[in-house]
Amino acid sequence: MPDTPTKPPLISPDVIRISALVLATALITLIFFGMIRGFLISLLMAAIVAEMSRPLYRRIQRMVGGRRNPAAAITLTLIIVLGIVPIFFIATVAAEQALGLPRTVVRVLDGLAERSATWEWPDWLPYEEDMDQIGPEVISKIGDLVSATARYMVGTMSAVTRGTALLFLDTFIFLYALFFFLKMETPVMKQILRFTGLAPETQHKLADRAVSVSRATIKGVLVIGVVQGVLGGLGFWAAGIDGATFWGVVMAIVSIIPGVGPSLVLAVGVLFLFAAGDTTAAIGLALWAGLVVTTIDNILRPILVGRDTQMHDILILVSTFGGLGMFGAVGLILGPVVAGVFVTIWATLAEAVMEQSEHPEEAPSDGPAAQSG
Structure with a gap:
């Protein structure tokens, strides 16, 4: 009895294996990035700073005889002392000043509003008769704008000055990754x-x-x-x-x-x-x-x-x-x-x-x- 020809499968085993590999890769990748998503910004910043600091690292590496660990440690110390510490200090002082700024602005603008009532506007100014009413309102709006700017800056910088465990953890991840990124021969x-x-x-x-x-x-x-x-x-x-x-x-x-x-x-x-x-x-x-x-x-x-x-x-x-x-x-x-x-x-x-x-x-x-x- 002659052999009946076998019908080829609709999907070849190679396609199934490749599809399974792609699906597994995508699934594991999603899980991995979901797991580390809280540290992605710190890692990305470490990669950027490492690339920006690479010329300095190369120069220090030549000074220490080509040893990578001491060169990376010295470079990291310089970044901390010259970059991170001043940023934290300036952000702290700026946030403290921003907290008290609205009160100072309101006090000064109130004084200007009182003065504006006695100001004599030049005759050539258009709508001179309306300036007595517009002047104090403009001053008040300027005060609102400055106060809103101060509140926004306080909210933006508060994450830097709050001192939470998450901030210290992000900083640690950044510095730890930066140390190893600096030593990489290939960016x-x-x-x-x-x-x-x-x-x-x-x-x-x-x-x-x-x-x-x-x-x-x-x-x-x-x-x-x-x-x-x-x-x-x-x-x-x-x-x-x-x-x-x-x-x-x-x-x-x-x-x-x-x-x-x-x-x-x-x-x-x-x-x-x-x-x-x-x-x-x-x-x-x-x-x-x-x-x-x-x-x-x-x-x-x-x-x-x-x-x-x-x-x-x-x-x-x-x-x-x-x-x-x-x-x-x-x-x-x-x-x-x-x-x-x-x-x-x-x-x-x-x-x-x-x-x-x-x-x-x-x-x-x-x-x-x-x-x-």
Whole structure:
């Protein structure tokens, strides 16, 4: 009796095994990221800081004879002493000043409102007869705006100054991961890209451009913002304005706004001094703002950013505020970095599509056939 031909299965065993592997991988990955999701921000910040600190680590490593552990320990100590401790101190002082700022602002604005009743407005001013009623209302709205800003800053910085066990745990995870990330010969980003299936040259190109954009963004936003905030806060302190540290933090944050930056806060300070009758301090603060604070950006940006890839000011603005709203205070760094990686990925994709359209006869370099050979 002749053998009856066997019907091939609808799904081959190889497809079943690969599908099961993909499903198991996805399931385990979801469980793993769900388990460590509370520490993802700390790990991501450690990877970013490690990449930013790598030149310093390399220099120290050469000084200690190429030993990685002592070099990483010294680099980590410098980061703690020069970076983390000052940030905690400034955040604590700024939060304390922000708590008392609304009372000071209300007291000063009440005095200005009383003075505004006796002010004589110039004849050429439009709607002169309405200014007597509008003036006190405008002053009251300014007080509400300043008070709301202070409350927002207190809420944002309270997580840094609260001293909870979670904060210390996040800090420990950050420092622990940073120590090991510094010692890695291959950056974390390049190690992750190895699992994407892209061609090696594409992986290196993507990682290098992402690091370049991130480095330029962090230098342009964070470092210049800190410098302008410190200079602006010193100006407020010298002029005798209360809450100089708090206003310095505010100026560091708003320095990301193109064309405005800390100038808006400094202008308010100058007007406040003029209204309070301190003309000498107002003129001094105006000169300090115009000659030093607002021009330091033009001096520092070419030096710090150099030839690194830069993002558009609008993208920096929305990514910084978006990161601040999503991640909290660390979003000032994470937001622009995520935007930098976003720009890099899409730019790399656009270049790959363009190269493929120009050479359609060539097989795609990132496909399975290219990698199997």
